[in-house]
Amino acid sequence: MSSTLSADTPAEAREAAEEFRSVHAMIRTEVGRMIVGQEATVDGVLAALFAAGHVLLEGVPGLGKTLLVSSLGKAIDLSFSRIQFTPDMMPADIRGTNVLTENESGGTSIEFQEGPLVANLVLADEINRATPRTQSALLESMQEKQISVGKRTIKLEDPFCVMATQNPVEQEGTYPLPEAQLDRFLFKLVVGYPAENDYRTILRRTTSNEQIELKPVSDAQTIIRMRHIVRAVPVPEHVETDAIKLVMATQPGNEHTASMVNDVVALGASPRGVQSLILAGKVRALLEGRFAVATEDLHAVAPDVLRHRVLVNFQGMSDGITSDDVISEVLR
Amino acid sequence: MNQQDTTQLRxxxxxxxxxxxxxxxxxxxxxxxxxxxxxxLTLLLVVPLAxxxxxxxxWYGGFQAGTIIPxxxxxxxxxxxxxxxxxxxLARLQLEIDRHRALLAADEHLGSAERIxxxxxxxxxxxxxxxxxxxxxxxxQWAKQGRDARLNRTRQExxxxxxxxxxxxxTALILGLVIFVAGYTRALPITLPIIGEPQAFAMVPSAVTPPRSENPEPQPPQQETPAERKESPRDPRKQRAVNRQGAANAAIPDNADESQGKLNEGETRESQQSSNPSSARGAPSASGQPSKSDDEAKSKKKKPTVKKPDRDRKKKERKQDEKPSGATAGQGSSKGSDNNAAPSDWASTSQAATPEDENLEDEDEVDDEEEEQESRGGVQPNMRDRRTPVNRDLQIGFGSNRPNPDANGRGGPGGQKKSRGVASLVLGVPIPDRVNGQPNKGRIRITQQRITPEPEQSEPVPAQNRAVRNGPVGPIHHPxxxxxxxxxxxxxxxxxxxxxxxTNTRKETEPTTPPDSLQTTIVGESDTPQS
Incomplete structure (x- = not known):
C-alpha cells in the first residue's frame, strides 16, 4: 500500500474515505479485544493518531490508560517504547546521550545512544511525575518531530505520536505540565470509569487463564497514508469561520468572548487550537461518511481539543468552574 | 458529475x-x-390614559367641560x-435573509449536516x-429533498x-371615564371660555351636577379663584375639625356654625393655629379679614394631607413659615413663639414633629393643644432655659485620653437605658486598664554619620589551599x-x-585523580570531555 494519496476524482476520494474507515475499524476492533468499553477514549486516541497529533490521557489509576496505549502499539506494527516518568529522570534519559564506546579495532569513540523517545509510538506513562526540566525535553520532539542533542539533530520517523498518561488525583510529588507542553497535545481525553457490564467482561478476561494476544493489523505506511487522507478533507469557509470564532471566544478580552469567559478564564486557546479543531474535525467527518467538515464536527471535538488549552483563573476555580464549563458556555 | 448534473444541483x-x-x-x-x-393590545391603553x-x-385647572379632541x-x-x-x-424588522443563512436553515431542517x-x-x-x-x-440528493421542504421553525413562547x-x-372603561369626566366638568360653574365639543355635553347626564350648583345663593364666580377652590372643605376631616373648633370656641356665637359653611376654611382655622393664643380667642369679626397669617394657617392645616414624598419639602416650608409667625407673635405678644426654644439637639429632636407625628395629627390633637394652651395661659415654656441633660455614658475616654466631664452616668440621649446608683458601681461597667508601660527598653535613636571609606587589605588565598569539599552537597548523579x-x-x-x-605536564601538577573518580567521566550531552 502506497503512503501517497491521489484523490483527484470523486471516485478516488470515495475510495480513500472508505479505506480510512476500514483501517480505523480494524485497529479499533483489535484494540477492543484488549480494552473493554472506553469506546470514546479509543476513538480519541485513534483520531489523534490519524490526525498526526499527540494525546494526553487523564484518569484515576486502574482505568486502563497504559493498557490502551500499549495495546495500540501492538495492534499497529510500529516501533513502540514506553517511558515511565519518575522524579529523578533527566532529559538525557529520554532523548539519549553521548556514550563512550569501544570499536572493533580496539579504539574508543563517543557515540550517540538514542533514548526511548526515538520511536513511532511513545507511551509517556505518568508524565506529570517527571520534573519540568525533563518534561520540557518533549517539547521539540512533539512539535518539530526531531531531537537536538548538542550539535546533533535527529529527525524522528513518521509517524510519531506521544501518548501520555497522568493521574489527576495524586498531587504529591507531581509536577503539572507547563502550558507550552499542554498546547502541543491535540487531545486531552478524560478516561472515566467503565460501565457495569464492562466490569463483568474485565473480570472474565483478567481473572482467568484466557490470554489475549494482539496481532498487528496495520503498519506505519498505512498510518501515514491515513494521515494524508485526513489532510485532504476540505473545509468549507463557514466552518473555518466557526472554528476561528470558537477559539477566539475562549480568549479573554476578545470581541467574541462572553462575559463569563472574561471573568473566569486566564488563558484561552492558541492558534494551535484552531489547527487541532480542524484536524480533529476532519477525522470525524470521514468517520461520519462525509467529505467535508461540518460545524457539528467542530462542536463534537471541541471539548477534547480545548479542555487543556483553556486555563481557568483563581476566581473561576473558587467558583468551581472548570474548563469544560467554559467550553460549554462557548459552544452555547 | 457531469455539467448537466452540476447545473441541476446549482x-x-x-x-x-x-x-x-x-x-x-x-x-x-x-x-x-x-x-x-x-x-x-397593552398599548391600547395609552391613548385613553392620555x-x-x-x-x-x-378638570383641576378649572377649565370648562368638553374634550380638546372630539x-x-x-x-x-x-x-x-x-x-x-x-x-x-414590522417595517424595521430585518426581513432580508441571506443565502448562506437560508441554506444553513434548510440543512438544519433536513438534518444533512450542512451538506447543501x-x-x-x-x-x-x-x-x-x-x-x-x-x-x-x-x-x-439532499438538495432534491430540500426543494419542497417546509421549514418548521421552533415556536417561541x-x-x-x-x-x-x-x-x-x-380601555373601554377608561374611555368611559373620560366621557364621564368630560361631562362632569361641563356642569361646573366656571366662566372661563369653553374649549370643547358640544357632542361631549350631550353624552353627560343632566343629573350629574356638583353640589355647589344646588346652593340657592351661588356666589359670584369671579370671587372663587382656583386657589380658593382648592381650599374648599372637600376633605371631611378638615370639615369636622372646623366644626369642632367652632363648637369649642365659646366666644363664637351659635349662629357661627351655620355661617361656617359660608366662611372660608382658613379664616376659621387661623385663630386656632396662630402662635398667638390671644388672637385665637379673638372676635369672630376679625376672622373675616384674611391676612398673611391666614394663609400660613391654611398651609399648616393642609400639611397632614400631603403625601409622603412631599413631606420634607413641606416641612422646610413650614419652618420657613414659622419664622415670620414668630416675628408676628413678637409684635402682638411678648411670649408665645416656638422660635425662642433653646437650640439644643435633644430638645429639637424631642419637640420636632416627625412625619409619623404629622400623620397622627387629627382633630383630637388640635383639641389637646388648645387645652394645654389654655392651662398655661397661652405661655410656652421657655426653651432657652432648658439644658441638655448630661450623658450617661461612663466611658473614661480612650480616644482623646481625657475623661468626659459629663460622664456621671445620669441622663443623656443614649439609646439604651443606663444603670443608676449602686448598679453603676458594679464592675459590669467596662473600665479600661490604666496601667501604663513600655513594651521595649525605651526610645531608640539612630544617628547616621558620614565617614570616608577606608580600604582594607586582604590576603589572596591560592586555590590549591582550598580544602576538599565534604559534607552533604545534595544528590549527585553517580552512575x-x-x-x-x-x-x-x-x-x-x-x-x-x-x-x-x-596536557600530561599540567596533569602531573594537579593532584592525581583516584581511579574511582573516573566513574564520573562518562560524558553526557552537555558534558563534553575536557582533554
Whole structure:
C-alpha cells in the first residue's frame, strides 16, 4: 500500500474515505479485544493518531490508560517504547546521550545512544511525575518531530505520536505540565470509569487463564497514508469561520468572548487550537461518511481539543468552574 | 458529475435557498406578530390614559367641560396607535435573509449536516479536488429533498395573550371615564371660555351636577379663584375639625356654625393655629379679614394631607413659615413663639414633629393643644432655659485620653437605658486598664554619620589551599559503571595524555585523580570531555 494519496476524482476520494474507515475499524476492533468499553477514549486516541497529533490521557489509576496505549502499539506494527516518568529522570534519559564506546579495532569513540523517545509510538506513562526540566525535553520532539542533542539533530520517523498518561488525583510529588507542553497535545481525553457490564467482561478476561494476544493489523505506511487522507478533507469557509470564532471566544478580552469567559478564564486557546479543531474535525467527518467538515464536527471535538488549552483563573476555580464549563458556555 | 448534473444541483440549491428564505421571512413575521400583538393590545391603553390625563388636568385647572379632541378622534387614535406601532416595528424588522443563512436553515431542517451549504461553497470555488467533488455529489440528493421542504421553525413562547386581552375592557372603561369626566366638568360653574365639543355635553347626564350648583345663593364666580377652590372643605376631616373648633370656641356665637359653611376654611382655622393664643380667642369679626397669617394657617392645616414624598419639602416650608409667625407673635405678644426654644439637639429632636407625628395629627390633637394652651395661659415654656441633660455614658475616654466631664452616668440621649446608683458601681461597667508601660527598653535613636571609606587589605588565598569539599552537597548523579567501562575510560584518558604531552605536564601538577573518580567521566550531552 502506497503512503501517497491521489484523490483527484470523486471516485478516488470515495475510495480513500472508505479505506480510512476500514483501517480505523480494524485497529479499533483489535484494540477492543484488549480494552473493554472506553469506546470514546479509543476513538480519541485513534483520531489523534490519524490526525498526526499527540494525546494526553487523564484518569484515576486502574482505568486502563497504559493498557490502551500499549495495546495500540501492538495492534499497529510500529516501533513502540514506553517511558515511565519518575522524579529523578533527566532529559538525557529520554532523548539519549553521548556514550563512550569501544570499536572493533580496539579504539574508543563517543557515540550517540538514542533514548526511548526515538520511536513511532511513545507511551509517556505518568508524565506529570517527571520534573519540568525533563518534561520540557518533549517539547521539540512533539512539535518539530526531531531531537537536538548538542550539535546533533535527529529527525524522528513518521509517524510519531506521544501518548501520555497522568493521574489527576495524586498531587504529591507531581509536577503539572507547563502550558507550552499542554498546547502541543491535540487531545486531552478524560478516561472515566467503565460501565457495569464492562466490569463483568474485565473480570472474565483478567481473572482467568484466557490470554489475549494482539496481532498487528496495520503498519506505519498505512498510518501515514491515513494521515494524508485526513489532510485532504476540505473545509468549507463557514466552518473555518466557526472554528476561528470558537477559539477566539475562549480568549479573554476578545470581541467574541462572553462575559463569563472574561471573568473566569486566564488563558484561552492558541492558534494551535484552531489547527487541532480542524484536524480533529476532519477525522470525524470521514468517520461520519462525509467529505467535508461540518460545524457539528467542530462542536463534537471541541471539548477534547480545548479542555487543556483553556486555563481557568483563581476566581473561576473558587467558583468551581472548570474548563469544560467554559467550553460549554462557548459552544452555547 | 457531469455539467448537466452540476447545473441541476446549482438550480436545486438556488431553489432551496429561495424557499428557505421566503419561509424564514414568513416565520419571522409570524413570530414577530405573535410576540408583539399582546404588547400592542397593552398599548391600547395609552391613548385613553392620555385622554384621561388631559381631562383631569382640564378638570383641576378649572377649565370648562368638553374634550380638546372630539371623542371619535380619541377612539380612532386608540385603535390606530397600536396598529401604527406594529406596522412601524414590522417595517424595521430585518426581513432580508441571506443565502448562506437560508441554506444553513434548510440543512438544519433536513438534518444533512450542512451538506447543501458545503456544496454551495465548493461550487463557487475555481478549483476543486476529488473530495470537494465528492462532497458536491453527496449534496445533490439532499438538495432534491430540500426543494419542497417546509421549514418548521421552533415556536417561541408567546406572551400571555389572555392577560393582554384584559386591556380591551380596560380601555373601554377608561374611555368611559373620560366621557364621564368630560361631562362632569361641563356642569361646573366656571366662566372661563369653553374649549370643547358640544357632542361631549350631550353624552353627560343632566343629573350629574356638583353640589355647589344646588346652593340657592351661588356666589359670584369671579370671587372663587382656583386657589380658593382648592381650599374648599372637600376633605371631611378638615370639615369636622372646623366644626369642632367652632363648637369649642365659646366666644363664637351659635349662629357661627351655620355661617361656617359660608366662611372660608382658613379664616376659621387661623385663630386656632396662630402662635398667638390671644388672637385665637379673638372676635369672630376679625376672622373675616384674611391676612398673611391666614394663609400660613391654611398651609399648616393642609400639611397632614400631603403625601409622603412631599413631606420634607413641606416641612422646610413650614419652618420657613414659622419664622415670620414668630416675628408676628413678637409684635402682638411678648411670649408665645416656638422660635425662642433653646437650640439644643435633644430638645429639637424631642419637640420636632416627625412625619409619623404629622400623620397622627387629627382633630383630637388640635383639641389637646388648645387645652394645654389654655392651662398655661397661652405661655410656652421657655426653651432657652432648658439644658441638655448630661450623658450617661461612663466611658473614661480612650480616644482623646481625657475623661468626659459629663460622664456621671445620669441622663443623656443614649439609646439604651443606663444603670443608676449602686448598679453603676458594679464592675459590669467596662473600665479600661490604666496601667501604663513600655513594651521595649525605651526610645531608640539612630544617628547616621558620614565617614570616608577606608580600604582594607586582604590576603589572596591560592586555590590549591582550598580544602576538599565534604559534607552533604545534595544528590549527585553517580552512575555505577561496569568494570570494563571503567577500564575503557581509563585507557582512553591515558591515550589522550600520551598524545598530548602538554596536557600530561599540567596533569602531573594537579593532584592525581583516584581511579574511582573516573566513574564520573562518562560524558553526557552537555558534558563534553575536557582533554
Amino acid at each position: 438550480n436545486d440549491i438556488k431553489t432551496v435557498a429561495r424557499n428557505a428564505s421566503v419561509q424564514i421571512q414568513a416565520t419571522n413575521q409570524r413570530t414577530f406578530l405573535e410576540q408583539n400583538i399582546p404588547r400592542a 385622554a384621561l390625563m388631559v381631562q383631569a388636568v382640564r 371623542l371619535p378622534v380619541w377612539l380612532l387614535l386608540t385603535c390606530l396607535f397600536p396598529i401604527g406601532w406594529l406596522v412601524f416595528r 451549504t458545503t456544496a454551495d461553497d465548493f461550487l463557487q470555488r475555481q478549483q476543486s479536488d476529488g473530495f470537494m467533488q465528492a462532497a458536491v455529489e453527496d449534496a445533490s 408567546m406572551p400571555n395573550l389572555r392577560r393582554s386581552m384584559l386591556s380591551i375592557p380596560l 555505577d559503571l561496569s568494570p570494563w567501562l571503567q577500564n575503557l575510560v581509563r585507557r582512553y584518558f591515558l591515550d589522550q595524555r600520551k598524545k598530548n604531552p602538554l
